[in-house]
Amino acid sequence: MKDMKSAYTNPGHGVVRPLILTQRTTTGMLNAPILFQETCLGIAQDQSQLVMRRYFERFSPADSHWVEYIHSIPTSEFIQWIMTHGHLRIECSDNTPSSQMQAAGETH
Template structure:
């Protein structure tokens, strides 16, 4: 199993989801973010989930990073994804 840190990923990321919530005035802020990026060597797709609890007196965060080789991800998409075919004349494929 390969471990990744933030320095192992590209700075450009596709943000998939962000959520910030605070229920009561004195409650800490909960921030969650999911993003997708490439490893710095561009050989792996990396999905990152970041969670932070923040209050003026303290803050805690954790980041989870899952990765898969680009070639394996591409093969999985082609084997399991929904195929749509169009041609130059605008006709739907068979």
């Protein structure tokens, strides 16, 4: 089986591992091929690209075939897309329990 994680590993301190989004293994009857699928999300070593990999493998003792689809987008474009299309939630220090207790205990 191909080692997908090696593509995301930075040598030394600060090792980056992909986030596995889905992973599935299917086995059929005895002597039938094993089907393996994995989708993971990672970041390029220079952090300029967000990378999604979709890996498919059909394995049997007689032979093995795999294919990997690699999708990437510049990190800055992805951040801009999230800010434009994502759900915004705003939190601030005024909403924390300790601030509320402090405010409730104050007398003016």
